[in-house]
Amino acid sequence: MALDIDPARWHPDTIRGRRVFLRRHRSDQFPAILRWYRDPEVARLTRFQVGPVSDDEVRRYFQLRLLSPDAFAYAIHLAEGDRLIGTTTLSALDPDNGSVLFHITIGEHDCWGHGYGTEATELMVAHAFDALTLHRVGLSVFEFNTRAVRAYEKVGFRVEGRSREAVWRDGSYWDEIHMGILESDWRRLHPRGVPGGRTARGAAGGPDDGADTGRDGDRDTAGGQPLRYGRR
Numbered sequence: 001m002a003l004d005i006d007p008a009r010w011h012p013d014t015i016r017g018r019r020v021f022l023r024r025h026r027s028d029q030f031p032a033i034l035r036w037y038r039d040p041e042v043a044r045l046t047r048f049q050v051g052p053v054s055d056d057e058v059r060r061y062f063q064l065r066l067l068s069p070d071a072f073a074y075a076i077h078l079a080e081g082d083r084l085i086g087t088t089t090l091s092a093l094d095p096d097n098g099s100v101l102f103h104i105t106i107g108e109h110d111c112w113g114h115g116y117g118t119e120a121t122e123l124m125v126a127h128a129f130d131a132l133t134l135h136r137v138g139l140s141v142f143e144f145n146t147r148a149v150r151a152y153e154k155v156g157f158r159v160e161g162r163s164r165e166a167v168w169r170d171g172s173y174w175d176e177i178h179m180g181i182l183e184s185d186w187r188r189l190h191p192r193g194v195p196g197g198r199t200a201r202g203a204a205g206g207p208d209d210g211a212d213t214g215r216d217g218d219r220d221t222a223g224g225q226p227l228r229y230g231r232r
């Protein structure tokens with residue numbers, strides 16, 4: 001099969017949407033990342049373990065998973081004013097089967113519920129299918145995170161299964177929901193792609209977690225190699 005993907009297309013510096021754009025992380029973003037990852041409400045929504053994380057743990061995560069040139073991670077910015085609001089990554093890239101896991105965290109509470117997460121998810125999923133030529137994108141999300149479930153459903157993710165009562169939160173057990181979207185689902189639901197979706201080349205590095213439930217120690221990086229994935 002032809003290895004014909006331009007690295008700048010495969011791992012661009014910027015992916016532009018209408019109201020948000022994705023740009024590779026920069027080292028001066030650490031204070032914001034630290035604030036988000038130490039935020040108890042973000043931890044409640046995204047992590048199995050909600051105990052405090054140390055600055056060092058977040059720093060290591062930032063360096064390895066968000067800043068590294070091999071990490072497929074993007075900062076989420078508002079198109080208007082360039083404000084940094086979150087982070088999104090692809091992990092556990094499986095080239096043999098054309099699949100990857102998606103994660104997103106909008107760390108700024110005042111930016112929840114404005115459609116930014118849906119648009120950032122659409123941009124990443126479009127990128128996974130168009131540029132990375134993958135076959136499926138999966139994620140996991142806690143049952144009580146109804147805002148996230150709704151955003152993923154709007155993009156076209158379907159519930160594929162659940163790990164019953166996998167998480168203890170707020171005095172009850174809740175399911176971990178597994179969702180996925182296939183390239184065929186995406187093409188059917190978004191025949192024209194993402195409105196405004198464009199990529200730009202440049203340099204820098206970076207992936208994270210959004211649907212990061214804190215168990216994905218298997219997060220693989222996705223940077224660098226100009227490979228064609230999947231069976232297309």
Ligand SMILES: CC(C)(COP(=O)(O)OP(=O)(O)OC[C@H]1O[C@@H](n2cnc3c(N)ncnc32)[C@H](O)[C@@H]1OP(=O)(O)O)[C@@H](O)C(=O)NCCC(=O)NCCS
Nearest residue numbers: 045105106112113114115116117118146147148150210211
């Ligand atoms: C999950 C997340 C990415 C969603 O992005 P967002 O920009 O807040 O969500 P959107 O505005 O795009 O879409 C949310 C949808 O849920 C609905 N919604 C908002 N708050 C809700 C709530 N409390 N309960 C149920 N639905 C809710 C909105 O109305 C919207 O649906 P609609 O367009 O049909 O009206 C973002 O909220 C986030 O990062 N949260 C913190 C971390 C997190 O939960 N990450 C995901 C882990 S799996």
